[in-house]
Amino acid sequence: MTECIGSENVGVNGPENIDRAAMRLRRVLLFPLLWILFMVNVPDVIMGILDTKSKWVNSLGDISAIVIMGSALLYLLFAIKQEKKVLRLLIGGVVLVVISQTIRITRILGIFDGLHGTPYEYGYQLLKVLDEACSGVGMVLIAAAFLTAxxxxxxxKRWLAVQREDLSREVRRRAKVEEEIIxxxxxxxxxxKNLPVAVYRNxxxxxxxxxEVNPAHVAMIEADxxxxxxxxxVSDLYRTASERRKIADKLMRxxxxxxxxxxxxTLKGHPITGSVTAVLKYDSSGQPYFDGIIEDVTARVEAMKLLEEQRAKLVENARLAALGIMAGGIAHEIYNPLAVIEGCAERLADHANTLRVEDAFLKKYLGMIAENAGRIHKIIQGLRSISRDASRDPFIKSPLAVIMxxxxxxxxxxFFNNNISFDVEMPxxxxxxxxxxxQIGQVIINLLNNAYDAVQAVPEKRIRLGARKREGGVEITVEDNGEGVPSEIVDKLFVPFFTTKSEGYGVGLxxxxxxxxxxxxxxxxxxxxxxxYTRFSIYLPYAQPVEEAAS
Incomplete structure (x- = not known):
């Protein structure tokens, strides 16, 4: 039924709805039954006791019974929709009762009285039996429908009570889940709120x-x-509107x-550097917004800038330290050709007043002066090249032999003054x-200085510098016969400030x-x-990538 039985849409108050439906069903069934009892059967009994008969009373009672039963049937047809078993019982019972009452009305009105004394009198008796049978069976079917319903x-009701209990448990469970979500x-x-970085949504x-913003964002921007x-x-917090636009465009893209x-x-005009991490999201209406965090990295950026400055100073100091190590050798390098030039000048001075000076004599000493002056020039040129910062020099095609x-x-x-056997294989x-x-000259000088230090503890000192072609480039090697490098520190050799030398002999750069x-x-x-032995190998390509060469 929609409201009575079998409905699955009874809602939370299903048992109460079933009680009301049962009450209506009882009224619908009991009213016509009681009407038939008191308006049809009781008058029949009374008239039987008084031995009187009133056709109009009986007809009125039977007709009213038919009307009442028909109305009940119509109501049940609209009210009972899903319980087909109950519906069939009711319809069958009501139809039989209506047939019974119809037969009874025809008998009361005497429509078939003319059949007495004729061959069809058995039909009249059969109608009477049919009347009683339909009435009895119809009442039984109606009662069965009533009990079934x-x-x-x-x-x-019991099923819905169980469902209501299950629903109640589900409601309590959902309430607990909602509380946990809250x-x-x-x-x-x-x-x-407690995060130390600025969190925002814009x-x-x-x-x-x-x-939305958190307190750390308020503090970073110096808002009240x-x-x-x-x-x-948001654009007001950027030093330039174009920078805000660049970030927003990148997020959208x-x-x-x-x-x-x-x-x-900041709102008080203080410049800061921020590190932004953000994502693009959309609300329920499809409108975009940004969720992100901003970390104030001003101190870190300034520290990195200071660190870079210190690193540059350390690199410069390391380069100057390498020059200091070579200072003794450079003094000898310059002293010897200067001594030769000085001796040649004295000999020429002794012969300055001579009337005749032989050409061979002049050529000999002038050639020695020119050769040693050229040597001093090369030493000074190499010294100037090594001592300056070449990190911003352009990449140029250079003969490797000239660099070496x-x-x-x-x-x-x-090396000669320290009895070191120095072999060179020029390309x-x-x-x-x-x-x-x-820069390549600086690298070779660094490796040669390390080789010089490495052979100090061995009686027979040997260092070798070589260069040869390799596929796609050249290989430069510096070898020494020192004590070697322990395997456990090989991976640390190129780490800044790592050194195996004694204090005062190197900073590890x-x-x-x-x-x-x-x-x-x-x-x-x-x-x-x-x-x-220890061998350092350098591989350099013939040419640099186009972008590097251009820079």
């Missing part, structure tokens, strides 16, 4: 404004309150930004590489600087100490 109603949201808000566009920050445009450095200004020769002029005499004169010549220079040249530097 009541049983189904109470079964449905608590989780509160914990999330507390977390955002809208895009030139008129974008903040939707969250409300003050929510009233201003790529969906996120990570650790993007931006230049901001300039470097050798600064250390050959030093072909036409072998060129694209490089910063001064030579190899790290050399490593950085070779990487800038898209080359490679490695060390091999597995065969009783």
């Amino acid at each position: 009541i049983v189904d109603l109470y079964a449905a 608590q989780e949201k509160q914990r999330y808000k507390d977390l955002i 809208t895009p566009g030139p008129e974008g404004h903040f939707l 309150s969250e409300e003050e920050l929510l009233k201003i445009n 790529e969906g996120s930004v990570k650790n993007e450095e931006v230049q901001l200004v 020769s300039s470097t050798l002029e600064l250390c050959r005499e030093r 072909e004169s036409d072998l060129e590489i694209e490089c910063r010549p001064a 030579g190899l790290s600087i050399s490593h950085a220079i070779i990487e800038e040249h898209h080359g490679d530097i490695s060390v091999d100490s597995a065969y009783g």
Whole structure:
């Protein structure tokens, strides 16, 4: 039924609805039954006792019974829609009762009285029997429908009671889940509130404004309150509107930004540097907004700037330290040719007053002066090349032999004075590489200085410098027969400030600087100490990538 039995849409108050439906059903069934009892059967009994008969009373009672039963049937047809079993019983019972009452009316009105004494008198008796049978069976069917409906109603009531209990448990469970969600949201808000970095939500566009901010954001921007920050445009916090537009465009295009450095200004006019990480999101209506964090990295940026300045100073000091190590050798390098020039000048001075000076004599001493002056020039040229900062020099095609020769002029005499056997394998004169010549010279000097220190403890000192072609480039090697490099520290050799030398003999920057220079040249530097000697190998390509060469 829609409202009585079998309905699945009875709602939370289903058992109460079933009670009301059962009450209506009882009224619908009991009323016609009681009407038939009191308006039809009781008058029949009374008239039977009084031995009287009134056709009109009987007809009126029977007709009213038919009307009442028909009305009940119509109601039940509209009220009972899903319980087909009950509906069939009711319809069958009511139809039989109506047939019974119809037969009874015809008998009361005497329509078939003419059949007495005729061959059709048995038909009249058959109608009487049919009347009683239809009445009895119809009442039984109506009673069966009534009982069936009541049983189904109470079964449905019990089922709905169970469902209501299940629903009640579900409601309690959902209430608990909602409470947990509320608590989780509160914990999330507390977390955002206590984070030391600025957290925000804002809208895009030139008129974008903040939707939510946390206390750390208020403090970073030097606002008096969250409300003050929510009233201003986001663009007002950037030093330039174009920078805000660049970040917003990137977010709309790529969906996120990570650790993007931006230049901001506080509400009190103080410049700060921020690191922005944000994502693009959309609300329920499809409007975009940004969720992100801003970390104040002003102190870190300034520290990195200071660190870079200190690093540059350390690199400069390391270069000057390398020059200091070579100072003794350079003094000898310059002293010897100067002594030769001085001796030649004295001999020429002794013969200055001679009337006749032989051409061979002049050519000999003038040639010696020119040769040694050229040697001093090379030494000074190499010294100037090594001592300056070449990190901003352009990459140019340079003969590798010229670079190596300039470097050798600064250390050959030093090795000779310390009884070091120094072998050099020069490359072909036409072998060129694209490089910063001064930087490559600095790397070779660093490796030769390290080799010089490494052989001090061995009786027979040997150092070898060589260069040869390799596929796609050249290989420069510096070998020594020192004590070698322990395997456990090989991986640390190129780490800044790592050194195996005694205090005062190095700061551990030579190899790290050399490593950085070779990487800038898209080359490679490695060390091999597995065969009783130490060999540093440098690989440099013939040419640099187009963008590097252009820069």
